[in-house]
Amino acid sequence: MAAVLALASCNQKNDTSKQQAAAGAAKPEVSAITLHPQSVAITAELPGRTSAYLIAEVRPQVGGIITKRNFKEGSEVKQGEILYEIDPATYQASYDSAAADLQKAKGAVPSAQAKLDRYKGLSAQAAVSQQDFDDAQSTLVQAQASVAAAQAALDTARINLEYTKIRAPIDGRVDASAVTVGALVTANQTTALTTIRKLDPMNVDVTQSSTNLLKFRKAVAEGRLKMSGENVSVHLTLEDGSTYNQTGKLEFLSAAVAETVGTVTVRAVFPNPDRVLLPGMYVRATIEEGVAENSFLVPQRAVTRNTKGEPTAMFVQPDGKVQLRVLSVQRSVGNSWLVGEGVKDGDRVIVEGSQRVRDGQDVTVSSVTIDDATGELKQAAADAPKEQQKQSMNDTPDKAITTASAK
Incomplete structure (x- = not known):
């Protein structure tokens, strides 16, 4: 009996050891990236339309x-x-008549001036009456006024004659x-006879929510954002999804909020040497609002929401265990979320395989990086040999899941 009990005890210990070994070997594999603080350019993508820089409606100023x-x-x-060009015959005749009237008025001035000069000398000798002297002085003033009036009439006739050529x-x-x-x-x-539009440069009018504008100004006042400078750069995305190859500058911000929709108008000016932009085109403008220093970007693929609707992510602790954290997400930046709280320098966030793990579970971690433009995963240099070894193991279901997720 004692021998049987000893044998059973040994078998139980062996089974326990095998289960523990199997549990250790069954650690789920996850991919994670390491987070570090960085300066993040805060941008806003706003809808808008193009309009001509200058518009002039051409109308005649004479008939x-x-x-x-x-x-x-x-x-x-x-x-x-x-x-x-308008038929100038009548306006040329008016000009010639005004020129003749001016010559006539000028001809009366020398006679009136000479008469006044004579009376001035005779008046000193009391040879003429004061009344005659005053009349001579008045005649000269009237002759000079007639010259001025004739000159003004000539200028008017010349202007009307010039208006027959519409420029x-x-x-x-x-x-x-x-x-x-x-x-x-x-x-x-x-x-209007026709309309002229100045297309280089070109105006782009976009609308910004007054609520977002207040949030941005509050962040600047609290020091969470720094202005990117007086000359704020603006980039355009055209209707076909292509990026316009010229960079614009912010011109002004409207001083009033539209009461019906609660938005303000922001105008940017873009060079348009090739006339790619035409008035009335729909565009999306990306405006560089500021820079958030010492900020963390968490890939959007790593963030989910709990039952309360709070954004959460899985992190790998230094001891290899998974920790579920609630994050403070501020806004999206490309393929990532700008996170204000819940992250520190050196944290490793799981970007692939988080569906197969739970809080507190031991995991096997492979380091990866993410392409900022596409959001695709790339194996880190240190784990490249391990990845090549994994590629030869095509018979594991986890491999198929990982590949599909990466795509």
Whole structure:
């Protein structure tokens, strides 16, 4: 009986040792990245539309018949270039008449001046009455006033004659013409003859939530963000998803909030030398608002939410055990979350395999890195041989799960 009991005890110990060995060998494998503090550029991606930098509607300032159109519709024109010509015959006649009136007025001045000079000498000798002297002085003043009035009339006639040549007020691209040669136009009519738009540079008007604006200013006031400078850079994403190859500058922020939607307008100015941007295009502008120093970026693939809706992530402790933490997520930055609390320098966050582990469980960790642009995992240099060894083990189900997750 004693021998049987001893044998049973040995078998039980052997079974326990085998179970412990099996449990040690069955540690789930996870991939983790090491977090370090860094300076993070805080950006805001806002919807907006492009608009011309300058817009000028061309209207006649005198009436008449259009005799010439000197531009090609849709072409680029320069400031001062003659676009239309109005029949100048009547305005030339008015100019010539005003010039003649000026000459006539100037002719009366020397006679009045000479008469006044004579009366001035005779008045000193009491040879003429004071009344005659005053009349001569008044005649000279009237003659000089007539010259000034005639000069003003001549200037007006010259201006009207110049207005018969309708010039481009700004540089830009001209639209289609609303009139043809032979059309009758009137001064300051409501219908524009054509419109010129300056397309280089180009305005981009975007809308920013007033709530987000207040949060940003509060973060700057508390020192959590630093302004990136007076010249804030802006980048554009076009309608087809491509990135515009020019960098813009922030021009101004609207001084009022739209009451109906609670937004403010932000205007940026972009160079447009190749005329890629046209007025009315829908774009998305990425504005560099500031820099958050000593911040942590946790990959979005590592963050989940608990039953309370709080963001959580799995971390690997120095002893190899898993720890579940609640994070303070502030905003998304690319493929990561900007985390304010719950992370310290050197922490290892699980980015792959967190579904197979639980809080407090021992795990086997392989270090990886993440491509910031695509969010894909890359094996760390120190674990490259181990990864190559794992690739030869295609018969394990965990390998299939890991590969699918990485893709």
